[in-house]
Amino acid sequence: MTQEFVLGLIHQGRLAEAMNWISQMNAVDVAHWLEGLDDNKVLVIFRLLPKDMAAEVFSYVSSEWQEFIIESIADREIKNIIDELFLDDTVDLIEEMPANVVKKVLKNTNEERRKLINQFLKYPDNSAGSLMTIEFVDLKKEMRVDQALDSIRRNGLDKETINICYVINKNRKLEGIIPIRKLILSDPSEVIENIMETNIISVHTLDDQEEVAGIFRKYDFIAIPVVDNENRLVGIITIDDIVDIIEQENTEDFQKMAAMQPSDEEYLKTKAIVLAKHRVPWLLVLMISATFTGGIMQQFEDVLQSVVVLAYFIPMLMDTGGNAGSQSATLIIRGLALDEIGLNDYLKVIWKELKVSLLVGITLAVVNFIRIIIMKQASILVAAVVSVSLCTTVILSKVIGGGLPILAKKMGLDPAIMAGPLITTIVDALALLAYFLMATWVLGL
Amino acid sequence: MTQEFVLGLIHQGRLAEAMNWISQMNAVDVAHWLEGLDDNKVLVIFRLLPKDMAAEVFSYVSSEWQEFIIESIADREIKNIIDELFLDDTVDLIEEMPANVVKKVLKNTNEERRKLINQFLKYPDNSAGSLMTIEFVDLKKEMRVDQALDSIRRNGLDKETINICYVINKNRKLEGIIPIRKLILSDPSEVIENIMETNIISVHTLDDQEEVAGIFRKYDFIAIPVVDNENRLVGIITIDDIVDIIEQENTEDFQKMAAMQPSDEEYLKTKAIVLAKHRVPWLLVLMISATFTGGIMQQFEDVLQSVVVLAYFIPMLMDTGGNAGSQSATLIIRGLALDEIGLNDYLKVIWKELKVSLLVGITLAVVNFIRIIIMKQASILVAAVVSVSLCTTVILSKVIGGGLPILAKKMGLDPAIMAGPLITTIVDALALLAYFLMATWVLGL
Numbered sequence: 001m002t003q004e005f006v007l008g009l010i011h012q013g014r015l016a017e018a019m020n021w022i023s024q025m026n027a028v029d030v031a032h033w034l035e036g037l038d039d040n041k042v043l044v045i046f047r048l049l050p051k052d053m054a055a056e057v058f059s060y061v062s063s064e065w066q067e068f069i070i071e072s073i074a075d076r077e078i079k080n081i082i083d084e085l086f087l088d089d090t091v092d093l094i095e096e097m098p099a100n101v102v103k104k105v106l107k108n109t110n111e112e113r114r115k116l117i118n119q120f121l122k123y124p125d126n127s128a129g130s131l132m133t134i135e136f137v138d139l140k141k142e143m144r145v146d147q148a149l150d151s152i153r154r155n156g157l158d159k160e161t162i163n164i165c166y167v168i169n170k171n172r173k174l175e176g177i178i179p180i181r182k183l184i185l186s187d188p189s190e191v192i193e194n195i196m197e198t199n200i201i202s203v204h205t206l207d208d209q210e211e212v213a214g215i216f217r218k219y220d221f222i223a224i225p226v227v228d229n230e231n232r233l234v235g236i237i238t239i240d241d242i243v244d245i246i247e248q249e250n251t252e253d254f255q256k257m258a259a260m261q262p263s264d265e266e267y268l269k270t271k272a273i274v275l276a277k278h279r280v281p282w283l284l285v286l287m288i289s290a291t292f293t294g295g296i297m298q299q300f301e302d303v304l305q306s307v308v309v310l311a312y313f314i315p316m317l318m319d320t321g322g323n324a325g326s327q328s329a330t331l332i333i334r335g336l337a338l339d340e341i342g343l344n345d346y347l348k349v350i351w352k353e354l355k356v357s358l359l360v361g362i363t364l365a366v367v368n369f370i371r372i373i374i375m376k377q378a379s380i381l382v383a384a385v386v387s388v389s390l391c392t393t394v395i396l397s398k399v400i401g402g403g404l405p406i407l408a409k410k411m412g413l414d415p416a417i418m419a420g421p422l423i424t425t426i427v428d429a430l431a432l433l434a435y436f437l438m439a440t441w442v443l444g445l
Numbered sequence: 446m447t448q449e450f451v452l453g454l455i456h457q458g459r460l461a462e463a464m465n466w467i468s469q470m471n472a473v474d475v476a477h478w479l480e481g482l483d484d485n486k487v488l489v490i491f492r493l494l495p496k497d498m499a500a501e502v503f504s505y506v507s508s509e510w511q512e513f514i515i516e517s518i519a520d521r522e523i524k525n526i527i528d529e530l531f532l533d534d535t536v537d538l539i540e541e542m543p544a545n546v547v548k549k550v551l552k553n554t555n556e557e558r559r560k561l562i563n564q565f566l567k568y569p570d571n572s573a574g575s576l577m578t579i580e581f582v583d584l585k586k587e588m589r590v591d592q593a594l595d596s597i598r599r600n601g602l603d604k605e606t607i608n609i610c611y612v613i614n615k616n617r618k619l620e621g622i623i624p625i626r627k628l629i630l631s632d633p634s635e636v637i638e639n640i641m642e643t644n645i646i647s648v649h650t651l652d653d654q655e656e657v658a659g660i661f662r663k664y665d666f667i668a669i670p671v672v673d674n675e676n677r678l679v680g681i682i683t684i685d686d687i688v689d690i691i692e693q694e695n696t697e698d699f700q701k702m703a704a705m706q707p708s709d710e711e712y713l714k715t716k717a718i719v720l721a722k723h724r725v726p727w728l729l730v731l732m733i734s735a736t737f738t739g740g741i742m743q744q745f746e747d748v749l750q751s752v753v754v755l756a757y758f759i760p761m762l763m764d765t766g767g768n769a770g771s772q773s774a775t776l777i778i779r780g781l782a783l784d785e786i787g788l789n790d791y792l793k794v795i796w797k798e799l800k801v802s803l804l805v806g807i808t809l810a811v812v813n814f815i816r817i818i819i820m821k822q823a824s825i826l827v828a829a830v831v832s833v834s835l836c837t838t839v840i841l842s843k844v845i846g847g848g849l850p851i852l853a854k855k856m857g858l859d860p861a862i863m864a865g866p867l868i869t870t871i872v873d874a875l876a877l878l879a880y881f882l883m884a885t886w887v888l889g890l
Binding site (some may be wrong): 024025026028051153154162163175180181184185198199201216217219220221222230233239240242243244246247250251253255257258260266267268272273275276279280282283284286287288290291293294295297298301304305308310312313315316318320321322323324326327329330331332333334335338340341345347348349352355356359360363364368371387390394419423425428432 | 469470471473521594597598625626629630643644646661662663664665666667685686687688689691692695696698699700702703705711712714717718720721724725727728729731732733735736737738740742743748749750753755756757758759760761763764765767768769771772774775776777778779780783785786789793794797799800804805808809812813816835841865866869870873877
């Protein structure tokens with residue numbers, strides 16, 4: 001509604017009015033709106049944005065639009081945006097833009113900031129250093145509360161990152177933290193040292209983002225300080241970035257569990273050839289592994305030829321085994337990811353899966369037996385062989401599905417690869433082996 | 446380290462010193478520590494905690510320990526905890542505890558709070574109302590900044606929920622929001638009305654938690670106001686609760702995608718019989734569906750008997766089809782969950798999956814053809830039939846895997862059920878049909 005109306009105002013040349021309306025909108029909504037418009041309109045609207053809002057909107061549009069905007073606007077305008085952007089957003093921008101755009105950005109960045117950017121670019125991908133922002137408030141422990149508040153006002157940083165203030169000594173070592181609300185609630189003449197919290201949980205610049213996310217989850221933090229090797233405060237990580245990391249880590253787990261190489265690009269924005277590249281390797285490995293299952297059938301050629309009816313139950317046995325194994329693997333992989341299951345719970349997990357698989361296996365076997373008899377698909381003897389094999393398969397799949405993820409983690413691998421597809425391939429071979437051995441024995445072939 | 450040391454102090458009866466150490470620790474760490482100790486020690490340490498910390502630690506221990514603590518401590522101590530607890534944590538407590546414990550809790554809750562608790566208990570599970578907290582700061586728009594700060598100080602609420610203040614009129618209708626940092630940075634004589642933000646995004650008490658999480662993700666909020674039918678402010682939801690919700694929703698998706706009924710209980714704390722109950726229904730449905738695949742083989746009994754070698758490739762075909770379909774389904778389900786793919790992207794998805802599946806299918810088919818020939822497993826003609834069937838299967842699986850989740854969402858179902866297991870079952874039947882039809886035709890059977 002508003003958006004149509006604003007476009008109308010712009011069309012009529014009533015730009016001041018349009019600007020007034022736009023400045024009332026939420027920056028995220030403006031960014032989404034711009035992404036659906038054509039080039040010219042985007043530039044017109046972008047130039048109508050108040051200075052601080054322009055930077056915020058800029059940080060929310062896709063990198064294609066960021067590139068277009070930087071290429072289209074004047075140096076002075078670029079400078080305004082870069083000055084207002086969070087440093088970590090600027091670094092992300094530089095990492096994603098082509099060389100000519102990067103040049104234009106750096107030209108409009110002051111020297112001090114350029115130095116900081118270079119330092120940031122050295123942090124490894126997915127490290128705490130690459131995630132942090134340097135826009136935070138630092139205080140000295142000798143300050144009184146009123147002096148601290150004055151210092152915050154003089155600094156004038158109007159960002160969410162000032163909700164928690166950091167107390168450092170003259171070597172920039174972190175000595176305490178104090179939420180801004182505590183400053184407000186405290187007596188103005190109180191000394192910071194007496195009211196700051198000294199039991200600080202911090203992360204190191206090189207810590208992995210998944211670890212950092214785990215700490216936020218555990219302690220319900222809204223921000224965490226990041227320190228370097230000398231324990232000097234170099235930045236902070238805020239919860240809004242962690243929410244993105246959590247979703248990204250979950251997406252990677254979903255992808256790995258479905259036998260794909262992880263990628264954080266959006267599906268619709270990824271080219272078919274790139275998607276295919278992420279999918280082929282595991283499919284190849286699993287395809288070739290599955291030929292072993294075919295090999296097992298080949299070993300039992302005689303059995304299969306004399307009782308062809310045995311073949312008809314193979315898909316059901318294989319599918320049920322795969323599904324039963326996936327269920328267990330999924331629960332364990334998820335439990336490991338959320339730290340609900342530890343490496344020492346190995347035996348507990350196996351024992352629990354044994355009990356569950358016995359309950360599940362017997363239920364399925366009984367239903368299957370009755371179904372075969374009612375539908376007159378095979379003799380009682382064959383039905384019995386199929387059902388006992390089914391129960392055996394379920395037990396094997398669940399124990400393997402529950403055990404392999406923990407084993408992977410113990411070996412320093414990502415448990416997520418031990419999910420459905422791999423478990424299915426392993427279980428298929430075992431299921432067929434159990435089936436044919438039992439058939440050979442019971443049917444006396 | 447500290448923990449061992451503190452236990453030593455307690456053992457020596459140096460309780461004041463122990464108390465001093467414990468009060469320096471993080472409440473979450475104390476909670477985790479307590480969970481590993483025996484009953485007596487837990488009570489001793491719990492009683493040493495400063496009053497406000499006791500409530501925080503209490504909110505972090507498992508419900509089994511909460512029950513034990515409430516049963517063991519005196520009414521006065523319970524009252525201290527309940528007074529300090531966030532209202533939403535109290536409500537969670539009441540929902541989880543057995544009747545005798547609930548009685549003990551309510552007895553030590555003042556009447557006003559009891560009324561609020563009753564009101565909270567009426568919000569449906571997973572609604573914004575059931576998630577919100579009522580401990581927030583409300584201001585009037587006529588106030589000056591210094592008056593607002595005074596009012597916050599008088600109120601004295603030392604919780605993270607005061608990072609953002611809410612401006613309401615005399616009917617408690619929400620008129621604006623103002624971050625506490627803005628109060629600090631503004632001129633003390635400024636009137637709230639002039640500096641508050643009026644473009645407010647809020648949620649309704651009955652909105653689903655998944656929707657609320659989506660809004661936090663989109664706007665990078667740290668808190669959001671919750672309003673009732675009359676647009677009156679009744680509570681706020683903070684980001685730390687949303688992080689838990691996001692993980693919970695992800696866990697549910699993982700479980701549904703692995704053909705389980707979702708549950709938010711921790712694996713190790715769930716009884717085997719309950720786990721089995723969550724797993725059996727889908728396994729039964731899929732097992733019975735898989736018999737159709739067996740039925741298809743039965744139709745081609747003659748083909749199978751005259752060229753037994755065809756049977757050996759069935760596991761490979763079925764597994765690859767299932768894996769290829771799971772990959773596509775997973776990407777689409779995830780894209781839908783993160784709002785990266787919309788219902789109108791139907792054709793785009795199908796078209797992209799067609800291209801990807803062609804690339805993937807041909808690659809796999811070529812590798813497979815060469816492998817069969819090199820390993821001399823079958824004649825060139827059979828190898829060709831297997832490879833063409835493989836390519837067809839991959840294309841079918843990927844198009845079905847990409848399309849079904851969107852179709853499910855269009856029909857108001859959860860896309861997550863259209864994942865690996867169901868896709869595998871559907872694709873198995875189609876793969877075998879394609880395989881045998883092609884074999885009959887090419888081999889002239």
